[in-house]
Amino acid sequence: MGITLSIIVFLLLVCLWLVIDYKLGRKKHLSAVTKREYPVRNGDLTLFTTGEELFKNLFDEIRAAQEHIHLLFYIVKDDPISNEFLSILMEKAEQGVKVRLLVDWVGGNKVSKKNEKALKKSGVQFFYCHKPKFPFLWYSLNERNHRKIAVIDGKVGFVGGFNIGKEYLGRDPKFGFWRDYHLKITGPGVHDLQTQFLYDYQDRTSEDLLMNTKYFPELQEGPIKMKMVPTDGAFLQEHFTELLNSAEHEVILGSPYFIPSKELVQALKNAAHRGVKIKILIPRIGDHPFVKEAAYPYFKPLMGIGIQFYFYEKGFYHAKVFVIDDKLCDIGTANFDKRSLFLNHEINCYIYDRAFIHYVKGEIRKDLAHATPLTFEELRKRSIFHRGKEKFSTLISGFL
Incomplete structure (x- = not known):
């Protein structure tokens, strides 16, 4: 009993250290990071x-x-x-x-x-x-x-x-x-x-x-207008929210991971309520443990307001692409997940050229031709084991 208690105490101390380390490290990082702007x-x-x-x-x-x-x-x-x-x-x-x-x-x-x-x-x-x-x-x-x-x-x-x-x-x-x-x-x-x-x-x-x-x-x-947008574990949520808030008709999002923050979930909901058609393309298979399961808690609430999800079936989908109407396309290194939002240092390219955006949308249509729509029936049939993995994945979603 003494050994068991010692192990529990040790694990609790480790968890406490991890929490304190992360919070203080994050606080120090945010106090030093600056928003870098490049011109169009x-x-x-x-x-x-x-x-x-x-x-x-x-x-x-x-x-x-x-x-x-x-x-x-x-x-x-x-x-x-x-x-x-x-x-x-x-x-x-x-x-x-x-x-x-x-x-x-x-x-x-x-x-x-x-x-x-x-x-x-x-x-x-x-x-x-x-x-x-x-x-x-x-x-x-x-x-x-x-x-x-x-x-x-x-x-x-x-x-x-x-x-x-x-x-x-x-x-x-x-x-x-x-x-x-x-x-x-x-x-x-x-x-x-x-x-x-x-x-x-x-x-x-x-x-x-x-x-x-x-x-x-x-x-x-x-001939093409573009802008480089670097982020250093900060400001990406702000950028993505601005993109979603600017949408009038259509949003197409492609990402290997879908683990958005509460703010981005709300921005997606707001866009859907404005009548914006939203399609989100993600891979069927995962390349890291628990990443796929961490996305599932978001599906049902967003599908309920008309947002469509598609699983890419041909292989692995690793593209990071964000299309807003015919006015802006974002291609870069940032995923639509908490790690890119709050930890990773990323760089994206905003593209403002209508012809190039139409070309990118054509490539996305090719991707969607190799994808399967996610349905409520598929969500309903998830096993108890899968649902358990979802719960655990949600707990660690910020580090996936």
Whole structure:
């Protein structure tokens, strides 16, 4: 009995420490974080929806680099496509191109020690960002850099949902076909991606490169209006709420995870009550434990007011896309979940071009053709075990 009591006391103390650590860490973070604003730019965009297309284009651009390569990914793995990626970077560094690579400490934990040593030996400036640190160890462990940014010679940029790994090519049998959205950007908007990368690089290394003009060459404008929107574990809820409040006719939301805050649930309800048609596309399968179950408590109340949910069936759906009428499309790294809202550092691209928005909506229609509508009957048939997982998932939904 004494041992049992000691274990219970120990677990209670651990839970108390986790709560205090998170609350104090969050308070400190919010006192220091600032809202970063970038202007509306005129440039050009290319949308990639498969890993094969994206990686070929990205790798070709990296191979063609003459001066510098700046890369930030949440995940880089130890598999054939990751090793090819890292080999290209090492080759470019040995040619004299300045290569800087940031990888999140949690997401990039699969990079082998052998590759780490080889990268540094070749001259690649490789760093893990967002390492856990005292005094708020639990909070800092969860505050991750989820951005995916590539900038080549300050002239071409990439941002979106793809990381580096075999699953993003559809080569992991667990997930099958992988659907994602990623943008290639030319024009002055690349300056904002560059600025954001250099902020993240300075945060990790204390090296300030923001005033170095060679990283910001003069760039020709293009026909598409866009705006980069970075968030650092704050302000994303505000951005998403503003988007929903601006909707007049239609909202289409695609996300691998659906775990909204109370404020976003209310914004969805308000939009539905205004007569806005809302479609939400999420994957049938989950890529992390409990993530899928954490979404279920939201379905019935929102479906009851006319919001439609669809499960993507072809493989895994990882796109982060938000379309408001025909006036705005948001593609980036942020998911529609509490982790992106309140913990992760993200970056999204707002697009204001009607023709490009129509193109994106066409791609979403292709996704919906591989999706099944969620019905009240399916919700009713959930097992007791599934409902139990939902209850537990709700308790930990902020950290999924």
